[in-house]
Amino acid sequence: MQQPILQTEIRTSSAKLSLSMASTAEELREVQRLRYKVFIETMGLTALASEDGLDSDEFDEHCDHLIVRDTNTLRVVGTYRLLSAARAHKLGRVYSENEFDLSRLNNVRSRIVEAGRACIHPDYRGGSVIMLLWSGLAEYMRRERCDFLAGCASISLADGGHNAVAVYTSLAAKHMAPVEYRVTPHLPFPYSKLEAAQSPQIPPLLKGYMRSGAWICGEPAWDPDFESADLFLLMPLANLDSRYARHYGVEG
Template sequence: MQNLHPHLDTKPAAPRLLLSLASTPAQVREVQRLRYKVFIEAMGLSALANAERLDRDEFDEHCEHLIVRDASTLKVVGTYRVLSPSRARRIGRLYAENEFDLGRLNHLRNRIIEAGRACIHPKYRGGSVIMLLWAGLAECMRRERCDFLAGCASMSVADGGHNAAGVYRSLIGKHAAPAEYRVTPHLPFPVGALEAAGKVQVPALVKGYVRSGAWLCGEPAWDPDFESADLFLLLPLANLDSRYAKHYGME
């Protein structure tokens, strides 16, 4: 298993964490098992349950899978999957195109890396795991010479969608993409028909993207399989605040 950042696991941390890329089918199954626990079991999505207890789809075999392990147990505690432009050409589309019309971004396809299925074990959500995953994404982008990071970020609709509507309304004014980068959901989430929650809770992943300079590229899509409202986010590296660029190793 290739250690992408050998210096990162030497810093004091509790627990100590290791970042790597999955290099075998068995390691990919470890990733899929964690995703199943977090995305399907914890959310009670019985329609997606399966005997193997793996969350997987056709994109997994075309993607690279970043892994964060607890060094003391070697347990997989975090993951992100990465689709490079060459691999996207092989499968014929980005994952986000299941939910959005990305026609306006056609001219950027050779410069976009798509990240998805961000997943962290509930006991390891203090911030260190996501920072390692972002460092891994940064290295993948440098290797592929890509200057845009794209991805879908899911928002729970367990409250009827009111918080999701509030998140979108609270962010779109300041973080909207320029018109030429807008996308259109195939199945729009009805943000206009919902009252915003009293106190909006922005999901950590969405918060991390927009703080780093990402754009919201349009209204959210409704994902009936995962019962979520999904935002399409596009992060130009040129937008990165210097503080975050240094933190994520992107300078």
């Protein structure tokens, strides 16, 4: 593990929250248990159930893991997985390449941090946890001297995919990346064959990315395991809106 991010704490009306980086095997298991609760149990993805109650894959050991903990209960209530450019180079790939052809990004790979597996405990979704996670992400990117944040944002297909169509078409009109940053899904989500929902319901994480200046880098991929349509996002740090920069602590 790299040197941990300087611990940060905030108080809310109901909890005291701390931000840190996982530094032990037990902390990683806590992260994986939270991810299992959110991604498998809460979403009802019984096909992905496991006996150990952990959401884990081969990338976990190569990544750094931000942790938000409720210091009153010591429970991990939020997490974000980060893959530095150096570790991605050593590994030979990033997680998003499971879903997308990223060959057009080869010239900026050394300047990208990939973020993923963001999740927040259902009892702590008032905004403070995600704010702490973004604060840690900003500090991590400064430390790694990277100019781009990349990752996938998922849209549930529980309604048959109609909201995913509405979200993609509405966001693509305003937030599509320049052509030199476009990617191609390996398994495209057939959005053109479905009717869009009348009013798009943008997932909170995706909404946060858009407000912070992220680009959508092409058409959505279909993830049948997680029953979602996934968008590949790229966010230049230079695009951060000043009001979010103040929140995230990245004003220069």
